[in-house]
Amino acid sequence: MPEEKNAAVVADALVQKDIVHKRTGEAAFFDVDNTLMKGASLFHVARKMYERKAFTLSQAAGFAWKQFKFVMRGENMDDVHSVRDSALTLASGITVDDIKALGEEVYDEMIESRIWPGTKALAEQHLRVGRKVWLVTATPIEVATVISTRLGLTGALGTVGEVEDGMYTGKLVGDILHGPAKAVAVQIVADREGLDLDHCWAYSDSANDIPLLTMVGHPVVINPDAKLRRHARENNWPVYDFRAGRRAATLGLKAATVGGAVYGLWRGFSRFRGPRI
Numbered sequence: 001m002p003e004e005k006n007a008a009v010v011a012d013a014l015v016q017k018d019i020v021h022k023r024t025g026e027a028a029f030f031d032v033d034n035t036l037m038k039g040a041s042l043f044h045v046a047r048k049m050y051e052r053k054a055f056t057l058s059q060a061a062g063f064a065w066k067q068f069k070f071v072m073r074g075e076n077m078d079d080v081h082s083v084r085d086s087a088l089t090l091a092s093g094i095t096v097d098d099i100k101a102l103g104e105e106v107y108d109e110m111i112e113s114r115i116w117p118g119t120k121a122l123a124e125q126h127l128r129v130g131r132k133v134w135l136v137t138a139t140p141i142e143v144a145t146v147i148s149t150r151l152g153l154t155g156a157l158g159t160v161g162e163v164e165d166g167m168y169t170g171k172l173v174g175d176i177l178h179g180p181a182k183a184v185a186v187q188i189v190a191d192r193e194g195l196d197l198d199h200c201w202a203y204s205d206s207a208n209d210i211p212l213l214t215m216v217g218h219p220v221v222i223n224p225d226a227k228l229r230r231h232a233r234e235n236n237w238p239v240y241d242f243r244a245g246r247r248a249a250t251l252g253l254k255a256a257t258v259g260g261a262v263y264g265l266w267r268g269f270s271r272f273r274g275p276r277i
Contacts (some may be wrong), residue, residue, distance in 0.1 A: 028201040030125040032137035044110040103146040183211040
């Protein structure tokens, strides 16, 4: 009998290895703002820069108003571009090391507590079964990398600022990683990593990310704006809503990882049923 037991253990190990091997061509791509976390990470970077007296109170008030609108109604491209342009101007002459340190502070003080437990659980489920997990966001790559590293994810794709002699010039390398640009970036990663996008997942809250969502075999909608919710309903995509204690799990024909979905919903629900911090 010991031989049979050992054989069963070996067989199970081989099966698990085979599962991981088959999933080397699979990955999950997560948007950050309003998908992984409440609000926009870039606005928290701006807030931290204000604390360091990088700009005026009136500019800070403008950032705060845009953040409020973003949380309440979703992404607005005019606001995103406005904050981007302001941030680029303010970042000119700041060192890369300073921005990396700022990213660490922003995560610890402002982002970590705003991460949706349900979305985090979904990402962790992908990792558990052997898939790579990437963040895809308009947030500066330095901040996106901090978030990815702290959460134990595979990596991050973010907006890249031009650097000369270790300092930001106030210009971008390419354009802000947003909308169709995300789809282009994910395709590059897929080609490099040998991913089969038909067997990959993408998660987002915004209709601006429909190009990204439609390029994968498993599009999933989280905390959607009105336009994306309609699009998801029409295409029978799964929808999760972790905002204000609400949870909508409209599972379509294409299901996300079941264990992660159930666990994510439970975590998201229990967070808002439990004590507020």
